[in-house]
Amino acid sequence: MTEFTGKLKSIIFESADSLFKILVVEIQGELADYADDEIKVTGNFGDLEEDGDYRFSGQLVEHPKYGTQFQADSCTRVLPSESGGVEKYLASDKFPGIGKKAAEKIVQALGPNALKLLQSDPAKIDQLGLKPKQKQSLLNGLRDTDNLSEMLVELANWGINKRTAGQLYKKYHEQALSKLQEDPYAPLGDVSGYSFKAADRLAQHFGIAPNSPKRAQGAVIEVLSLALTREGDTYVLLDKLVQDTVSLLQVEDYDLVAEAVNALQEQGKVVVQENRAALGSAFKVEAEITEELERVSKPLKNAYSARAVDRAIAHAEASLGITYDEEQKQAVKNAVTQPLSILTGGPGSGKTTIIDGILLALKELADLDEEEAEEDFLLAAPTGRAAKRMSEVTGYEAKTIHRLIGLGIDGTELDDLKELEGAILIIDEMSMVDIYLFKKLLSCISYVSHIVLVGDKDQLPSVGAGNVFSDLIACQHFPTAKLTVVHRQKDGSTIIPLAHAVNEGKDDQLLFQKTKSYSFIKCPPSQAASVVGQIAAAALKSGFPADDIQVLGAMYRGDAGINRLNDVLQEVLNPPQAKSKLLQAHDEVFRAGDRILQLQNDPEKGIFNGQIGKVIAVNPEDKEERLLANFDGKELAFAPNDLNNLTRAYAVTIHKSQGSEFPLVILCLTMQNFIMLKRNLLYTAITRASSKLVMVGDPRAFSQAMKQEGNQRQTSLVYLLREKFGEPAEEKAAAPISEAAEAAAYLTPELIHSGMISPMIGMEELTAGCENLQEVIAKRGQ
Known part of the structure; x- marks a missing residue:
């Protein structure tokens, strides 16, 4: 057995489904029978940090093609022992919540041997004046240093992939192996x-x-x-x-x-x-939602008179230059007189205009000046795009729900979330909100006079578990305004009537007509990606900016899947430029100008699943800033390990498009999507188009989607709500x-x-x- 210590310079190969890696390591000291300064090291490794020092055990081998390599049987982290290195290590992602200042504080207190001292005597952590979460982060990180790599390799030998192995270690720490054996x-x-x-x-x-x-x-x-x-x-x-x-x-x-x-x-x-x-955990969340709803929906102590409300609505109508119908007026009345109310309606029914009217009416009723209104009006939506649209319409700042409640900032947990106080809280696109996010939102409400939940109950339910918006309506306890009249058909747009026809399951032949706003192009799956690319190219020539063109599909795989569509669309909407850098990550190639999608919540960066951004630059050789991107005006750097959470977004799934509208939508469906073809999927896709819609694929797929009702989710929440607030009059409990x-x-x-x-x-x-x-x-x- 041969041992040597070295600095990890780069990871030149990393298996996607195992822990096998090929490393380039700079030798520190000597390696017997080897004269060069660097060597390639192969083996199964856990998470490694570039520029980190490691001790490798194994043997030199001669590869017939690549020459001398070091085949490692084990690898252990050599902790830094000089002040600057220790501070940098403590401030790294390995210790969430411990930034530069806290790292300096630790080194000042314990000296350059801080890491070894803490490992040998963890009780010293209590002497450092750290916050509870920082203490736990430090303990976990130091424990990981000793055990993670060893455990990951052992789990890999048992056939468990590295992502799952990491989750097991996060849950059980050093007891992971013994827990699994037990x-x-x-x-x-x-x-x-x-x-x-x-x-x-x-x-x-x-x-x-x-x-x-x-x-x-x-x-x-x-x-x-x-x-x-x-x-x-x-x-x-x-x-x-x-x-x-x-x-x-x-x-x-x-x-x-x-x-x-x-x-x-x-x-x-x-x-x-x-x-x-x-599951006990899911039931607990829905039970807690029920209790929170009872808390935040208690009757108001000081209600406005009916006459004052009517005057305020008239004021809003005059300010907006419109006249509300009776359904819309009732929606505004519910919002300003009830502690919690619901507004649901399809495209063109006036939901956005009503939100504007609610704010104007409440501002009048509460006698708020502009500064007070900006502070007391809390507006939010699940996605950045939906929040931005809300801001543009109302003139008041709207945030994502995550940002509104402080979810995800420095890994905050529930006790650290913001308390919400104000005159009104309006949540748009409520159909996208799952049980977990809704529970967190409700728990943050300290005192809000009026809560208004807005959405379209006929769209796809949330990606996450539950059916919150539909359940709140179905329990029939909360005042609900259902808008049925179509008021908006932009310049004679035919998209809104089509959406309503689909939602009602009417004649599917409407889908295949050529109209002012939408059209259908028939093609087999094998040609779908090419046809979509040609449509996108034609749209560019006709004056559509690339960012206004969005392709939607149902699934990632297949001839007409999202992955294949993105390959074609990248060449059309962001063709490679001379000397442009390319970055290969998993099965995708990124370059500057690419539209990208975040696939997982990343609280530390403040970006979330489904958020769309744009690549500013790619740096294939950079160890920390491999890719730079702009997400909603915020420039973010992505290290190599972050790239698995990014994908190109010229084409996205219909689920991921919820909460957004695009001037031109190209919708691609084939019978390869058979299992997904439901009415609410097609309805949601069509309603993403604000100006033009081109449908591409197999007519049978579109017909089936229109005829097939979506599956009703089975949720405990509606039963719990009825148990808490009583059954609807027409139903027996x-x-x-x-x-x-x-x-x-x-x-x-x-x-x-x-x-x-x-x-x-x-x-x-x-x-x-x-x-x-x-x-x-x-x-x-x-």
Whole structure:
């Protein structure tokens, strides 16, 4: 075994699905039997920092093509020991929340050997005067230095990819390996990317039996987790849960599944209500939303008189030079007289104009001057584009919800979020808000007189779990204005009538007409990308700026998928210039001028999933600023590890386009998108076009999308809201779950085979129409 210490100069190869890397290392000191200053080092490595010092153990090997290399069996970080290096290391991304000043403070207190002192005696951290989060960050970072690389390599040997391995380490730290050995199914539902399939591989390695109770519990969690993340469902019907769990286990033992559900209930990981089963974590969020809604929707103490409200609305109409219809007037009245109200309507129904009127009316009623209004009017939307449009229409600053509540700044958690106080809070594009963001938003409201939630209930639901906006409307407790009259058809635009026709499932032949504002071009999937490119080129020649042209699709893969479309569109909308630099990252090439999309929330940078930006420059050789981009006026630098979260955005999925409008939309759908073709998908896509719409692809795909209603998400929130606030008058409530019933809510083998227990599991009264779960189980077990 040979050892040497060196400085990592660059990573010249990194496998996308394993930990294998090829490094260029500058040798410090000597490496036996090797004379050059630098050497290529190969092996499985965890996260490495360029310019970091490492000690490698392994052997020299002779590669037939690349010559002498060092094949590393292990690699350990050599911590810096001089003041400047220690400060730089502590201020790096490895220690979130510890900036330059805190790093200097640590080194001043402990000297250049600060890192070694803290590793040998972590209690010294308490002597540094750091904030609690900084202390924890320092502890985690120092612990990671010792254990991360070793654990990542071990997990790689078990077949777990590096991203998931990193998530496991983040969750369990140095106990990750022992936790997995004890119960490889435990991380399911808690660790992103960790699947039942991966757990099964480890279980086989550790000799865990296929009918193990731990495996059955893991399968139940996996079924519920997949429903949550893939479908957005926060609960699964019990009979489906049993069926899917047995299928996943490939062990036809219904007693085992019943016992698993019972055990998970006792652990608080699963909640069973009536014939519904939910992950405990998701149920908790929806229950907390219900409590927060009760808090923020208490009746106002000082309401405005009806006469004053009418005068204020008339003032708003005069100021805007319009006359509201009765639906619109009711929306304004709800907003200024109710603590929480809802406004929903399709394109052209006047939602934006009503927001303007609400602010003008409230300003009049509350007698606010302009400075007071700017402070008291809180406006927000889920995306930067939607917030920008809100600002342009109202003249008041609108922010993303994340920015409004301070979410993501320096990794803040709930206790550190901003408190919201003001005369009114208006949230636009509410259909995009999932249960997690809505819970955080509500928890931040300290005192706001009026809350108005605005959106289009017929658009696609949020990318994240839940169906918040539709559930709030469906519970029928909060005053809701539903706008049905179309007021806006820009210059005789035919797009809005088409959108409403699609939403109502009318004659699909309307899609294939050639009109002033939209048209259809038929082509097979193999030609779709080329046709889309030609349309984009023609649009450029006709005067459309490149930034006004947006292509939408349903899926990333396939001949007409987003990835292929972006390859073609990049050459059309941002062709390479002489001597322009190119940056290869994962399977994409970036260059200056490219439109890009952020794929994950990045709180430290202040950018979020779905945000669109533009590349300013690429620097293939730069170690820290590999790519520079502008996101909503903010210039950001992206290191190599950040590039996996970026993709080109000349074409984006319809889901990612929500909250935005574009002068020209080119919509590409084929039967390769079969599983995605739903009415709300097509409706959402069409409503992204503000001026022109060109539809491209297979007519059958568009017809199917128009005819096929979208799946209704299964969520606990609407049940919790009705339990809290009461059932709508025309509906009879399901029997509430008593404490005694909850205590009896257990499946047993005897009850399963007797077929006597209802889907409510222990409830004395049956909900009308509920299928008897035990009968289902008994039949399947025959």
